[in-house]
Structure formats: C-alpha cells, structure tokens
Amino acid sequence: MSELTVIEVKRDEFKTRTELCGRSVAAAFIGTADMLATKDLERYVRALEAEVRRLAVCEVVVDMRELYFMNSHCLKLLVSWIVRAEALAPPQRCTFLFRTHRGLPWQRRTLLALTALAESIVRVEEA
Amino acid sequence: MDRGLLARVEASLRADATLVPTMRDLARGLSERLLDGDEDAPARVAMVTHELLENAVKYALEDAAYLCIEVRAEGEAAVVTITTRNRAAPEHARAVVRACEAMAAEADALAYYVALMRRNAPLEGSGLGLARIWAEGDMTVACEVAGHDLVLSARAAVALSAPGGRGGVETPAAPD
Numbered sequence: 001m002s003e004l005t006v007i008e009v010k011r012d013e014f015k016t017r018t019e020l021c022g023r024s025v026a027a028a029f030i031g032t033a034d035m036l037a038t039k040d041l042e043r044y045v046r047a048l049e050a051e052v053r054r055l056a057v058c059e060v061v062v063d064m065r066e067l068y069f070m071n072s073h074c075l076k077l078l079v080s081w082i083v084r085a086e087a088l089a090p091p092q093r094c095t096f097l098f099r100t101h102r103g104l105p106w107q108r109r110t111l112l113a114l115t116a117l118a119e120s121i122v123r124v125e126e127a
Numbered sequence: 128m129d130r131g132l133l134a135r136v137e138a139s140l141r142a143d144a145t146l147v148p149t150m151r152d153l154a155r156g157l158s159e160r161l162l163d164g165d166e167d168a169p170a171r172v173a174m175v176t177h178e179l180l181e182n183a184v185k186y187a188l189e190d191a192a193y194l195c196i197e198v199r200a201e202g203e204a205a206v207v208t209i210t211t212r213n214r215a216a217p218e219h220a221r222a223v224v225r226a227c228e229a230m231a232a233e234a235d236a237l238a239y240y241v242a243l244m245r246r247n248a249p250l251e252g253s254g255l256g257l258a259r260i261w262a263e264g265d266m267t268v269a270c271e272v273a274g275h276d277l278v279l280s281a282r283a284a285v286a287l288s289a290p291g292g293r294g295g296v297e298t299p300a301a302p303d
Binding site for chain 1: 144145147148151166167170171173174177178181184185237240241244245253255256259262263
C-alpha cells in the first residue's frame with residue numbers, strides 16, 4: 001500500500017497528527033482550531049480527503065480528545081467533507097469516527113449535530 | 128447598584144484574533160463561577176463568546192471590537208447576554224441581518240443548523256456560526272445595525288450556581 005502524504009498543520013495554537021493504519025486513517029486535532037488556523041486546516045483537509053480516496057481508506061478516525069475548541073469555519077471544513085463523502089457510492093464512501101473528551105462539553109453538542117447531518121457515516125466515541 | 132446584576136464584563140479590543148481565545152476563556156471562567164446549576168453553561172457561553180467576537184474581529188472595518196458579557200439574576204435563573212459591536216461594511220451587515228431573519232423564521236434550531244450544514248454554501252458568510260449559537264449554544268441571537276456599527280447579541284436563561292460548587296469531569300488544560 002502506498003504511504004499517506006499530507007502536510008501536517010504545525011501552528012503554535014493548533015496541530016494535526018496523521019497516521020495510516022491499514023485501511024483507516026487516524027487524524028488527531030490538537031489545540032484550538034479558530035480563524036488563525038482556518039487556511040492551514042483547509043489545505044490539510046483537502047489533501048487528506050484526496051489521500052483517503054486515493055488509498056481507498058474505509059474509515060477516518062478524527063481524534064478530538066486534545067482539541068480544546070473548534071470554530072464554525074473550521075467545523076464547516078469537516079462538514080463539507082462529510083457531505084461529499086455521504087454522496088459517494090459505498091465502495092468509495094468512507095465513514096467517520098470522532099473520538100471526543102467528555103470534559104469538553106462543546107464536543108458533545110457539535111457531534112450531536114454532525115451525527116444528525118450524516119447518521120449513516122458518522123459515529124462518536126467519548127473518552 | 129443594579130440589584131439584579133451579577134456580573135458585567137466589558138472589553139474594547141483591537142481587532143486582533145489572538146485576543147479571542149483569551150476572552151473566550153474569561154467567559155468560561157465567569158460562567159463556571161456563576162452558572163454552576165447548569166453544567167453545560169460554561170462551555171456554551173465560551174463557544175458563543177468565541178463565535179461572536181471572532182466575527183466582530185474578522186469583519187471589523189476599523190481596528191476595534193467591543194464585547195460585553197452580562198449575567199443578571201431573574202428569579203431562580205440567570206440571564207446571560209453576550210454582545211459584540213464593530214464597524215461593519217454595509218453588505219456584511221445586511222448579510223448578518225438576513226441570517227438573523229432566516230433563523231427567526233425557523234422553529235427547530237437543530238434542524239435549521241443541519242440544513243445549513245448541508246447547503247453547499249461558501250465558507251464565508253454562510254450564517255453557520257449564528258446557527259451554531261442557536262443550536263449548540265441554546266441562545267437566541269439578535270442583531271441591530273446602529274449607524275455604521277453592527278451589534279450582535281446572544282441571550283439565554285440558565286440555572287444559577289448551586290450551593291457546594293462545581294463537581295464532575297476535569298477539563299483538559301488548554302495548550303500554551
């Protein structure tokens with residue numbers, strides 16, 4: 001299998017850490033994803049989405065356990081990807097598993113909306 | 128002294144995005160102290176403060192934004208009002224007014240929020256942040272154009288502190 005090729009976001013206030021594990025990709029978001037990080041995150045999400053398709057990845061695990069906050073612009077980047085993924089036929093359609101931290105209550109409310117958006121491909125696992 | 132007033136924090140800021148998380152954390156801390164009867168309230172108030180202030184900073188025509196967080200006792204509850212004000216371009220102010228009017232015409236916050244998510248709208252000016260305040264923050268949103276200024280406010284009634292203070296889950300520390 002080819003290797004995953006994405007340029008990680010490495011800002012002071014926000015970082016990503018991405019790993020390919022078989023047919024799953026683990027993407028950890030760390031810090032605060034706000035207007036300062038939007039452009040970097042947009043570039044990252046586009047690249048990761050392309051890699052997920054190229055490598056026929058089945059599941060994207062978004063680890064939010066160290067994500068202190070995400071603004072609506074950054075959230076919209078994930079939302080748009082989920083909407084595009086949901087529209088694909090099953091062999092190309094990946095699913096999303098969001099790992100959240102119960103000590104960050106905003107995540108529960110945000111993921112409630114994402115689950116309502118695409119129940120068939122979004123799952124949440126709270127730590 | 129205004130007897131119903133529990134706290135009022137006002138800040139006039141440079142339109143500097145790096146100040147937004149600081150004000151968000153201040154809002155969260157204030158809510159943790161005053162709104163202990165609703166365990167989700169601090170996170171909601173923090174999120175709403177961030178969304179509103181970031182909007183004010185981002186679209187400020189001049190290098191200035193204003194934030195006010197007010198907590199007022201009303202019976203057994205507290206009414207939290209978060210207000211931002213900034214000089215705004217007329218087209219931006221009109222877009223925000225339209226977004227507020229669209230929300231006011233809807234009954235179901237989550238359904239409206241999810242419908243907005245589904246729209247293939249451009250990132251800028253989609254109204255998603257305002258819908259998030261309503262759906263995730265459980266706060267109503269109002270806007271007013273006052274001369275060249277755009278004034279946005281979010282408001283909700285939440286439970287006041289219970290005796291004995293806050294227990295529960297430890298929140299991860301914010302990164303440096």
